[in-house]
Amino acid sequence: MQAKASKSGEKPCPICGKPVVEASKPFCSERCRDVDLNRWLSGSYAIPGKPTDDEDAE
Numbered sequence: 001m002q003a004k005a006s007k008s009g010e011k012p013c014p015i016c017g018k019p020v021v022e023a024s025k026p027f028c029s030e031r032c033r034d035v036d037l038n039r040w041l042s043g044s045y046a047i048p049g050k051p052t053d054d055e056d057a058e
């Protein structure tokens with residue numbers, strides 16, 4: 001894990017990696033927030049560290 005020094009010490013935008021803006025947390029802009037939303041809606045959003053097919057392992 002990299003710990004780049006940030007002004008506010010918060011994580012960067014998960015979409016483009018730019019500094020997060022207070023008004024658009026946790027994204028840098030509404031545009032990136034919309035991108036993230038579309039990922040959710042398209043069902044291709046994978047949550048790190050949370051496997052979806054873990055109820056019936058082979």
Ligand SMILES: [Zn+2]
Pocket residue numbers: 013014015016017018027028029032
């Ligand atoms: Zn962004």
